[in-house]
Amino acid sequence: MIAKNRLIPREIIIYEAILKRLPLNHPRKAEFENKLSLKRAGYKGEKELDYHISQIDHSKLTILHDLRIPYNDTHFQIDTLLISNSLIIPVDSKYYAGTLEFYPEFNQMIQYLNGNEKVYPDPILQTKIQARQLKAFLKSHQFSSPPFEPLVAITNSQALIKNPTQSNEVSQRVFKSPGIFYKIVPYLEKYQKEILTDPDLKKIVKLLLRKHTPYLPNLKELPYSELQKGVECPACHAIGMERLHSQWGCRKCGFTSKDAHVAALKDYFLLYGHSATNSQLRDFLGISSIHQTRRMLSKLDLNTSGELKGRTYTPGKTFSLWD
Numbered sequence: 428m429i430a431k432n433r434l435i436p437r438e439i440i441i442y443e444a445i446l447k448r449l450p451l452n453h454p455r456k457a458e459f460e461n462k463l464s465l466k467r468a469g470y471k472g473e474k475e476l477d478y479h480i481s482q483i484d485h486s487k488l489t490i491l492h493d494l495r496i497p498y499n500d501t502h503f504q505i506d507t508l509l510i511s512n513s514l515i516i517p518v519d520s521k522y523y524a525g526t527l528e529f530y531p532e533f534n535q536m537i538q539y540l541n542g543n544e545k546v547y548p549d550p551i552l553q554t555k556i557q558a559r560q561l562k563a564f565l566k567s568h569q570f571s572s573p574p575f576e577p578l579v580a581i582t583n584s585q586a587l588i589k590n591p592t593q594s595n596e597v598s599q600r601v602f603k604s605p606g607i608f609y610k611i612v613p614y615l616e617k618y619q620k621e622i623l624t625d626p627d628l629k630k631i632v633k634l635l636l637r638k639h640t641p642y643l644p645n646l647k648e649l650p651y652s653e654l655q656k657g658v659e660c661p662a663c664h665a666i667g668m669e670r671l672h673s674q675w676g677c678r679k680c681g682f683t684s685k686d687a688h689v690a691a692l693k694d695y696f697l698l699y700g701h702s703a704t705n706s707q708l709r710d711f712l713g714i715s716s717i718h719q720t721r722r723m724l725s726k727l728d729l730n731t732s733g734e735l736k737g738r739t740y741t742p743g744k745t746f747s748l749w750d
């Protein structure tokens with residue numbers, strides 16, 4: 428049973444909004460493009476792993492994708508969590524390219540890519556740390572834990588995994604996404620003793636879902652004064668559509684739209700915070716009339732608070748910023 432699906436990471440949605448509004452030759456364009464492409468690659472790898480997991484008979488497993496749980500002034504993140512009554516398997520996904528050599532005795536992994544050598548922390552150790560944090564978290568909520576068997580999925584199909592010291596740890600815990608079935612079955616067979624009752628398992632899943640806190644990138648360092656304001660043309664992507672009568676017109680390609688402002692409003696809430704006044708939104712959309720703006724906003728699912736000039740708008744339930 429899948430108790431939590433994987434959604435598009437919020438970072439991807441935020442980086443897309445930033446890139447849309449950074450001027451073409453802005454010095455930080457490459458930095459955000461790089462962040463976005465790394466996140467997209469990781470997400471693609473995770474979705475592929477999800478597919479292989481969905482192919483396994485998971486009638487005895489509860490699956491939670493993409494968890495981030497606050498614990499002890501920090502957060503721990505688990506890409507995929509498989510829970511049964513007798514076993515917990517956290518799976519960490521790594522979208523690394525090139526040749527990957529694992530050295531668990533020194534807690535490191537070396538990546539060889541395009542003639543370069545780069546050292547990373549050992550992913551096995553990382554997933555073990557996450558498992559330990561989850562165990563402590565469950566204990567702090569009075570749950571006894573079944574055994575943990577953390578795994579590492581290398582989700583880039585082009586990567587070459589090497590285990591130069593022939594460590595059992597590596598051969599038992601590291602795998603390519605299509606091999607997940609053969610990694611987890613031995614553990615499912617090994618641990619048959621039920622530690623968690625069905626109601627406890629349900630309570631744990633509910634607790635994890637309640638505590639999940641999606642990661643949001645810190646936007647304090649954004650070059651706000653350089654971000655382009657205005658409504659984007661859905662046809663040619665030029666920013667700065669004009670509001671004429673009851674529709675938007677593109678000065679560049681002539682395209683007209685009745686609702687192009689909706690995407691711009693989402694960008695505003697994503698980049699400037701989840702609350703805005705009429706005048707802030709007018710400035711962002713490039714409209715001069717207070718009344719026209721108020722009319723336009725009243726047709727959308729936005730919550731309002733305060734009156735007149737102090738009235739603020741926040742996204743309502745169906746005005747989702749994240750899909």
Ligand SMILES: [Zn+2]
Pocket residue numbers: 660661662663664665677678679680681682
């Ligand atoms: Zn256009």
